[in-house]
Structures are given as C-alpha cells and as structure tokens.
Amino acid sequence: MSAGHRSGFVGLVGRPNVGKSTILNFFIGEKVAITAPTPQTTRQRILGVLTRDDAQVAFLDSPGFHQPKHRLGRYMLESAKAVVEEADVLVAVIDGRTGVKDADRIVFERVRETKRPALLAINKVDVARKPQLLPVIEACAKTGIFTGCIPISALRGTQMDVLLEQLIALLPEGPRWYEPTQATDQSMTQRMAELIREQIVLATREEVPHALAVSVEAVEKRDRVTAIQATILVERPGQKAIVIGRGGAQLKAIGSTARRELERLVGRKVHLELWVKVRGDWRSDDRILRELGYSQGT
Ligand SMILES: Nc1nc2c(ncn2[C@@H]2O[C@H](COP(=O)(O)OP(=O)(O)O)[C@@H](O)[C@H]2O)c(=O)[nH]1
Numbered sequence: 001m002s003a004g005h006r007s008g009f010v011g012l013v014g015r016p017n018v019g020k021s022t023i024l025n026f027f028i029g030e031k032v033a034i035t036a037p038t039p040q041t042t043r044q045r046i047l048g049v050l051t052r053d054d055a056q057v058a059f060l061d062s063p064g065f066h067q068p069k070h071r072l073g074r075y076m077l078e079s080a081k082a083v084v085e086e087a088d089v090l091v092a093v094i095d096g097r098t099g100v101k102d103a104d105r106i107v108f109e110r111v112r113e114t115k116r117p118a119l120l121a122i123n124k125v126d127v128a129r130k131p132q133l134l135p136v137i138e139a140c141a142k143t144g145i146f147t148g149c150i151p152i153s154a155l156r157g158t159q160m161d162v163l164l165e166q167l168i169a170l171l172p173e174g175p176r177w178y179e180p181t182q183a184t185d186q187s188m189t190q191r192m193a194e195l196i197r198e199q200i201v202l203a204t205r206e207e208v209p210h211a212l213a214v215s216v217e218a219v220e221k222r223d224r225v226t227a228i229q230a231t232i233l234v235e236r237p238g239q240k241a242i243v244i245g246r247g248g249a250q251l252k253a254i255g256s257t258a259r260r261e262l263e264r265l266v267g268r269k270v271h272l273e274l275w276v277k278v279r280g281d282w283r284s285d286d287r288i289l290r291e292l293g294y295s296q297g298t
C-alpha cells in the first residue's frame with residue numbers, strides 16, 4: 001500500500017441492460033456478476049473489489065432502476081436505491097447507441113439528489129456510430145451532474161483505464177477495507193446458483209428469464225470432482241417444459257455450459273445435477289424470496 005492510498009465504494013447505476021455488470025466484471029477480471037441481453041438479469045446488489053497498490057475500489061453493481069411489478073421487483077429497486085445511498089462515488093451508465101432516454105434522466109436526477117461526485121460512462125461505443133455520440137456527450141456535460149463523461153466499451157475494454165483513473169481520483173484517501181484476495185462478498189453457493197441462472201437466461205426467451213430462480217441444494221467435494229445439485233424454479237408448467245426442452249435437450253445443453261462455468265469457478269471438475277420445479281408466483285412469496293436470498297438483511 002502506498003502513501004495517499006484511496007479507497008471507497010463506487011456505485012454502478014443506470015437503467016437495465018446498459019452494461020453495468022459487464023463493467024464490474026471487466027474491472028474485477030472475473031465473473032462476479034452475471035450478464036445477459038435480457039433486462040433485469042441482476043437482482044441484487046453485488047460487490048466486486050479491485051485492489052491495487054495505490055487504491056482499493058469496492059464496486060457495487062445494482063439491478064437497474066425500473067417499475068417493480070411484484071415483491072421481487074420491489075426488492076430489486078430497493079437494492080438499487082441502497083447502492084446509491086452507500087456509494088462514495090457514482091458511475092451512471094448509459095447505452096451509447098440509444099443516447100439519453102427518459103429512464104436515464106430519472107437515474108440522472110437520483111444521482112443529482114445524492115450530491116455525490118459522479119461520472120457518466122457512455123457504454124457500447126464499439127457498436128455506436130461516432131456522430132451519435134457527440135451530442136450525447138454535450139447533453140450530459142450540460143446537466144452539470146457529472147465531473148466527467150467517458151465513452152467506453154466494457155465488452156472490448158476501450159477507455160476503461162480512463163474511467164478507472166477518473167473514478168479513483170474522486171475517491172477519498174483511506175485504507176484497504178477488504179483483503180486483497182477478496183473479490184466479492186457472495187458465498188460460493190450464491191455464485192454457483194448465479195452462474196447456472198445465467199446459462200438459463202441466455203438459453204430462454206421472453207418471460208422465462210424473469211420467472212426463474214436457481215438454488216444450489218448440495219455441494220459435495222469428492223475425490224476428483226465436485227458434485228453440485230441445484231433446483232431451478234419456474235412459475236408455470238409451460239416454462240418448465242421450455243427449460244427442459246424436447247427429450248430433455250435444452251436442460252442438457254444448459255447443464256453442460258453451466259458445468260463449464262462452474263469448473264472455472266471452483267477450479268476442478270464438476271458433476272452437475274439439475275432439477276426443475278414449478279412454484280406459481282414465487283416472485284410474490286415472501287418465504288421463498290427469503291430462502292433465495294432476495295430479501296433485505298440476508
Ligand atoms: N456491444 C457491446 N455490448 C455490451 C457492452 N457492454 C455490455 N454489453 C452487452 O449488453 C448486455 C447487457 O449487459 P449487462 O452488463 O448485463 O447490463 P446491466 O443490466 O446494466 O448489468 C449484455 O448482452 C452485454 O454483453 C459493450 O461495451 N458493447
């Protein structure tokens with residue numbers, strides 16, 4: 001640790017699907033948050049810690065700000081608000097292809113209210129056209145909310161160093177709060193469940209990703225393999241049929257991509273067993289939400 005060491009919480013905020021979790025994973029260098037083209041993939045506040053000699057940045061990823069439709073949605077919105085409250089510095093993220101939408105303006109106003117130092121990350125510049133970006137940068141500078149507006153590509157790593165230097169400069173001086181080896185505060189079983197959920201979200205469409213939860217029931221370390229048993233919850237029999245697929249083909253495909261992700265996480269061979277269960281309306285069921293860890297204070 002060097003003199004003038006800086007540390008603090010950096011909250012990643014923005015509407016769903018702009019790339020917040022992708023930014024987090026880029027900085028941490030491993031998949032601490034799952035990502036998908038489906039909005040509202042992130043359901044909880046997720047911590048990712050970046051440690052270097054001169055600074056320790058505790059990133060807080062959040063579910064996007066959206067209109068909640070059930071208890072799970074309300075919990076997600078509360079998590080997003082909590083991230084704003086906890087952060088020393090905020091990074092608001094927008095999608096450079098679409099420019100500033102009404103949903104982004106709502107986020108900007110929240111950021112303004114907090115009076116926290118804030119940066120704007122204009123993401124996905126790899127797929128945005130240059131002429132589209134200039135007016136966006138100008139409009140964001142004019143809001144007076146952000147000390148910097150940085151066009152980035154989290155997927156390609158473009159200008160991520162610039163974003164990182166600017167946000168570290170905004171952090172207060174302070175010590176390391178986390179062990180340098182600690183990348184996140186999620187438990188191993190939480191991370192396993194998330195990796196499995198990611199593969200199902202990627203393999204399914206429309207309402208299925210939203211009606212989905214995964215819970216890891218057992219992890220057993222054997223001689224050469226780690227055996228993992230997990231339950232996939234959906235809300236309707238039709239969704240169960242989609243997840244399983246014809247002759248079990250879909251579930252098998254999900255199982256094999258998830259297994260590869262899990263092997264990367266645990267660093268050894270994995271044997272994965274998946275069960276699909278129907279629990280109508282679990283997203284509004286307090287007890288199930290608590291069991292899944294979707295409740296405050298767990
Ligand atoms: N082309 C492109 N896609 C990106 C970039 N960053 C994120 N994405 C994609 O956008 C989608 C949503 O990303 P995610 O990180 O889950 O968004 P979040 O909901 O804000 O956390 C995913 O399919 C990502 O792969 C980027 O810089 N360029």
Ligand SMILES: [Mg+2]
Binds near residue numbers: 022033034042061063
């Ligand atoms: Mg996310």
